Amino acid sequence: MDKYDVGIVGLGWPGERHAEGVQGSDLGRLYAACDLNEERRAKFAAKYFPERVFGSYDEMLGDPELDAVIVSLPNALHFSGTLKALQAGKHVLCEKPPTLNAEQMRQLHAEAEKRGLIYFFGRQMRFSGAVQAARRAVAERRLGEIYFAKTMWVRARGTPGGIGGWFTDRSRAGGGALIDLGVHAIDAAWYLMGNPKPKTVSAQTYQKFPQLVKAAVFDVEDSACGMIRFENGASVLFEVSWAANLTDDIPMGKWGTPELFSTTLFGPKGSIRIVDTLQLHPSVRIPPLSLFEDKDGKLVDSELPFQPVVHEFVSQMQNFLRAIHGEEAAVNSSVQAVLLMEMLDGIYESSLSGREVSLS
Ligand SMILES: NC(=O)c1ccc[n+]([C@@H]2O[C@H](COP(=O)([O-])OP(=O)(O)OC[C@H]3O[C@@H](n4cnc5c(N)ncnc54)[C@H](O)[C@@H]3O)[C@@H](O)[C@H]2O)c1
The missing domain is CATH 3.40.50.720 (NAD(P)-binding Rossmann-like Domain)
Known part of the structure; x- marks a missing residue:
């Protein structure tokens, strides 16, 4: 062909x-x-x-x-x-x-x-070996019905620039840490939950570290947090930052500053945690994919094996x-892109208005 x-x-x-x-x-x-x-x-x-x-x-x-x-x-x-x-x-x-x-x-x-x-x-991380293995575990119903997810991409120090410093300029970037890292973190949870329809958002964005930024324009958020509710009753709690005084439960990242991109899905039969090990410092050992299962009332944890993609x-x-x-x-379809952007719009709107925003 x-x-x-x-x-x-x-x-x-x-x-x-x-x-x-x-x-x-x-x-x-x-x-x-x-x-x-x-x-x-x-x-x-x-x-x-x-x-x-x-x-x-x-x-x-x-x-x-x-x-x-x-x-x-x-x-x-x-x-x-x-x-x-x-x-x-x-x-x-x-x-x-x-x-x-x-x-x-x-x-x-x-x-x-x-x-x-x-x-x-573009959301290449949907195609990683760990995410695909987690998808299979979810499809095999090893967690049961997912009711909650926690997802974060947090970095202690690392506000990006891009040619001409566009990442921190709202007119060229559209937003800050949320539209840059949050889109990955939220999509990681949403994709593994089976892309349920978003219903409401309550969120807040912040800009607290302007002194760290050398770019001529810095009018976007450097962190964001919030909760999204879905029509199927499930919810996601998210946290993102380019800059924050992170605590010592966050490991060292590949850029030499604490950083973690991690998503955990909770179901009545078990939970799965995915850690993007590509973002970690080579000295840090955290399993990329872990399962926490209920076995006769006891919680048993194990590493889930998977075939890494090249x-x-x-x-x-x-x-x-x-x-x-x-x-x-197409896995990353235009229909899903619309819903993803509706969630991001809702987050910014909720932050501005100080209220929960309805998406449906
Ligand atoms: N998927 C990922 O993991 C990932 C990682 C980093 C960036 N991104 C995304 O990729 C995009 C680019 O990011 P980047 O880090 O490469 O930014 P960058 O500023 O380093 O590169 C952008 C390039 O676009 C060129 N450009 C700008 N206007 C142009 C035009 N009109 N015609 C032709 N070329 C033009 C610039 O000269 C520059 O080389 C962003 O949207 C960013 O969010 C994705």
């Missing part, structure tokens, strides 16, 4: 991982790459050898060879970058967060549906390309 010609726009860290995703998948060919930044284009071309390199996104989209586009641009360009690609007849995989708000995502969903194109949002971005790309080919349903 012919391979799909894939182009990547935005050649930072995730752009490079997507290149590896395409090159590691048997359905894709790394055809084109695009970035405004000449240095990044040169570095990328020397490493991954795309057939064509562009400084203009419009020019890349005009290439009739191109079948699919990976949008790996700063957050504020996800909507326009994805819309343009769909209007040019290309399938799209866009990095997280899908858009800046749910209304933008509804428009993209409608556009993709109208044109019969695949829209896919590269999460390859598995993600395989699903995206197979969805284009009509062999598999």
Whole structure:
């Protein structure tokens, strides 16, 4: 079978991982790459050898060879970058967060549906070996009906920059720690719970560490916490931070500051905890996947074995390309992206209003 010609726009860290995703998948060919930044284009071309390199996104989209586009641009360009690609007849995989708000995502969903194109949002962690094993344990009903989840991605010190400091600028990022790390933490729990329909949100965002930020603009939150209720009665408690005075139960992270990305699901028969060990310092030993089961009234804990995947971005790309080919349903679908953005909108609205917000 012919391979799909894939182009990547935005050649930072995730752009490079997507290149590896395409090159590691048997359905894709790394055809084109695009970035405004000449240095990044040169570095990328020397490493991954795309057939064509562009400084203009419009020019890349005009290439009739191109079948699919990976949008790996700063957050504020996800909507326009994805819309343009769909209007040019290309399938799209866009990095997280899908858009800046749910209304933008509804428009993209409608556009993709109208044109019969695949829209896919980037959440490679759904494809990790630990998450897939946890999915299977949930499907085998080892926990029973999940009624509650606790999810966090907390970092003591580590407010990001991005080219030009866009991560801390609301006009370019759409938000702070919540839209950056919270989208991963909330989705980790939500995906394993089977993507129940969100019902209400009560949340608060904070900006408490401006002195740590050197960027010219810092008008976003550096932490957030809250609770989401779902229509099936289950709930999720979440906590995220780029900066916080974390306590000593949080281990050392890979950047040399305390950091933990962890999700725990609770059911009457057992609980499962997933820790993203990629975020931990190499000296820290925490099992990536643990099961805490009720055995005749006693709580027994064990490590759940799983087959690690070689590269999460390859598995993600395989699903995206197979969805284009009509062999598999897109796991990170536009319908789910709309619901995810509704939750994020609700969190920001609840924080602003100081009240619980209804989503349904
Ligand atoms: N999935 C993950 O684990 C993960 C990790 C990091 C970042 N991300 C997401 O990936 C996206 C990019 O993040 P990043 O860290 O690479 O940011 P970055 O600022 O390092 O890179 C963005 C790139 O886009 C280029 N660019 C900007 N406008 C452009 C345009 N109009 N045309 C062509 N190129 C343009 C910039 O020159 C830059 O090279 C963000 O949305 C971020 O949330 C995802």
